[in-house]
Every structure is written in structure tokens, then in C-alpha cells.
Amino acid sequence: MSSFERRALTLLGIRTHFHEFSLRLKVAITQLPLVISVFIALPLVAAGSPETFGEPAFRLGLGLLAVATAASLAIPWDRLFVPAYWLIPLLDFGVICLLYTGGRDSVTGLSLLCVLPVFWLAWSGAAPWLAGLLSFAGTVLVVWTPLIIAGQTELRDLAAPMLIPFIMLAIFGTVAIVERDTVEQQKQLRAAKVELQESLLESRRSSALLSAVLDTVDVGVLALDRHGEIILMNNPQVINHELTLPVGTTSFVEETLEIFGLDRRRSCHRTPVRPSAPCGVIPSPTTWCGWVP
Numbered sequence: 308m309s310s311f312e313r314r315a316l317t318l319l320g321i322r323t324h325f326h327e328f329s330l331r332l333k334v335a336i337t338q339l340p341l342v343i344s345v346f347i348a349l350p351l352v353a354a355g356s357p358e359t360f361g362e363p364a365f366r367l368g369l370g371l372l373a374v375a376t377a378a379s380l381a382i383p384w385d386r387l388f389v390p391a392y393w394l395i396p397l398l399d400f401g402v403i404c405l406l407y408t409g410g411r412d413s414v415t416g417l418s419l420l421c422v423l424p425v426f427w428l429a430w431s432g433a434a435p436w437l438a439g440l441l442s443f444a445g446t447v448l449v450v451w452t453p454l455i456i457a458g459q460t461e462l463r464d465l466a467a468p469m470l471i472p473f474i475m476l477a478i479f480g481t482v483a484i485v486e487r488d489t490v491e492q493q494k495q496l497r498a499a500k501v502e503l504q505e506s507l508l509e510s511r512r513s514s515a516l517l518s519a520v521l522d523t524v525d526v527g528v529l530a531l532d533r534h535g536e537i538i539l540m541n542n543p544q545v546i547n548h549e550l551t552l553p554v555g556t557t558s559f560v561e562e563t564l565e566i567f568g569l570d571r572r573r574s575c576h577r578t579p580v581r582p583s584a585p586c587g588v589i590p591s592p593t594t595w596c597g598w599v600p
Contacts, residue, residue, distance in 0.1 A: 334392045335380040341399055341423045342376055345369070345406070348414050356413035365409025372402045390433045393441070396424035400445035408453045418471055421446045425475045429482035432490060442479045446472040 352359050359365050375398040384392045400421065407417040424445065428438040450468035454460065518541070521528050527544030531537060540548065 330384045330392070331380065331382070334382075334384050334395060335376075337427055338376050338379040338395055338399075341402070341420065342372065344420055344423070345372060345402075348406075348410075348417065352410055352413045356410070359410045359413040362409035364405045368402050368405030368409060371398060371405060375399060375402060390431065393428065393431070393433075393438075396427040397441065397445065399424040399427075400448060404449045404452050407449055408456065411453055418446075418449055418468070421449055421471070421475050422478060425479050426482055429479045430486050432483075432486050435483050435487075439476065439479050439483070443472050443476045446475045 352365075375395055378398070379392075379395045403417065403420045403424075406420070411417055425442040428442050429435075431438065447469075450471050451465060454464055454468075459465075521539075521541035524541060525543060527547045528539075528541045529537065529544050530539035
């Protein structure tokens with residue numbers, strides 16, 4: 308989850324990762340930006356042109372927004388075919404169309420709300436060509452409806468707002484490309500995760516097999532890393548090490564181990580753990596482990 312996504316969900320009181328939600332909750336959460344945007348626009352309409360609330364189209368748009376929002380939460384989208392939730396962004400185009408028709412003279416930029424359902428359709432990743440066509444057609448419906456109602460159907464009148472649909476189409480293409488790349492990255496991450504888990508499991512099996520083999524050997528076996536630190540001991544070697552521990556200690560510190568020469572009195576510093584021979588050649592002295600009173 309990105310920091311922006313985390314902050315946005317936290318602002319809404321949501322602390323769970325977005326991908327962990329059911330499809331119904333995902334659809335409902337995706338509807339929230341339009342709801343919030345409209346609620347922000349309402350005080351602006353009230354301050355600039357209160358009579359807009361009396362416009363039938365504007366009031367119908369608010370009602371349709373309530374219906375679409377309720378449907379986004381109430382309908383079990385998980386049980387329907389995959390692009391069924393497209394119904395909500397398509398209804399959102401109708402909401403924006405009605406709000407723009409009734410309030411375009413009150414609040415500048417209501418048509419820009421089209422970016423929200425366009426983004427939604429693009430990010431869904433389903434049938435991108437059809438989604439792009441619906442995004443373009445929905446935006447055209449929004450910007451042309453007030454003109455057609457007003458009788459402004461000449462070519463120059465209809466061509467004037469056409470930049471907005473093409474901008475929305477460009478936004479759709481950009482979001483669709485990013486969405487496809489994100490999906491591919493997620494697939495690669497999942498494949499890498501599966502491969503890593505398989506490698507880890509195989510490594511554990513190999514380690515368990517090696518430990519089982521070493522434990523069957525009668526002599527002590529000790530493995531060191533390049534720094535001389537112990538990385539592996541079989542059971543006989545563990546017993547040998549325990550014999551060399553001073554009384555009252557449990558740490559296998561090489562300098563404190565009670566390892567003696569054949570006279571059982573003189574400490575032996577040339578041990579297999581800390582060899583004194585050059586070039587990594589390990590001598591094989593005979594030693595006595597443990598204190599002899």
C-alpha cells in the first residue's frame with residue numbers, strides 16, 4: 308500500500324489494505340470520491356447561486372447520486388459477472404450530466420467530475436477498449452446534454468466543449484497503461500514469492516537431511532564460516548563441546564573451553580576450532596576434553 312493510499316484510507320477511518328476488502332466494499336469506497344466532491348460543491352452552489360437547488364435536473368442528479376451510492380454498497384458484486392460493477396460509474400456519468408445541466412452556470416468545472424468514473428473504468432482493467440469507448444461517450448453525453456436541451460445544436464456549438472472528452476480519453480489511456488503495468492508487476496511478485504517459498508522449503512529439507520546424516524556419524528563434525536564462527540555441529544560434537552564447558556557456564560567461547568593436551572594438565576590452544584596452522588590447514592592433535600582434578 309502506498310503512503311498516499313494509506314493516508315486516504317486512514318482519513319476515512321479505514322486501516323485495512325484496499326486489496327483485502329471484498330469487491331462490494333471496494334466498489335463502495337471507489338464511489339466515495341464522487342460523493343465527497345459533490346458535497347464540496349454544494350456549499351459553493353449555495354453561496355453562488357442558491358436557486359440552482361430548485362433546478363429539476365440538479366435535484367434529480369443528487370437523487371441519482373444517492374441511488375448509485377446505495378447500490379454500490381448494497382449489491383453483492385462478488386456474485387455477479389466481473390464488469391457488473393461498471394453500472395456504478397455509468398450511473399455516475401448520469402449524475403454528473405444532470406448536475407452539470409442544472410448547475411453549470413453556478414459552479415465552474417462540474418464537467419471535470421467525469422474524471423472520476425473515467426479513472427474507475429480505466430483502473431478496472433476489464434475490456435479496456437469498451438471501457439475507453441464508454442468513458443468517451445459518457446463525457447460527450449455530459450458536455451452535449453445542456454447544449455441539446457438549450458437548442459444549441461450547430462456544429463460549432465457541439466465542437467466547442469469536445470476538448471474535454473478527448474482529455475478524458477487521454478487520462479483513460481494513461482491510467483489503463485499504469486494499471487496494466489501494475490498488474491504485471493503484481494504477477495511477477497507473486498511468482499517470485501512462490502519461487503522463494505519453494506526454494507526455502509527445499510533448503511529446509513536439505514538442511515534437515517544433512518542434519519540427519521551428520522547425526523548418524525560417530526565422530527564429532529564441526530563446520531565454521533570464513534570468520535571462524537561455528538555454524539553447524541552434529542550431536543557427538545555437541546557432547547564433546549559440553550564436556551569442555553567450565554563449571555557454571557553455558558557459552559561455547561573458544562578461549563574458555565577446557566581442552567588439554569595428553570598430559571591432561573597443559574591447556575591446548577591448537578584446537579580444530581581455532582587452528583594455528585597457516586593457509587587454513589587444520590591440524591589434528593589429540594586432546595583431552597574436560598577438567599581432570
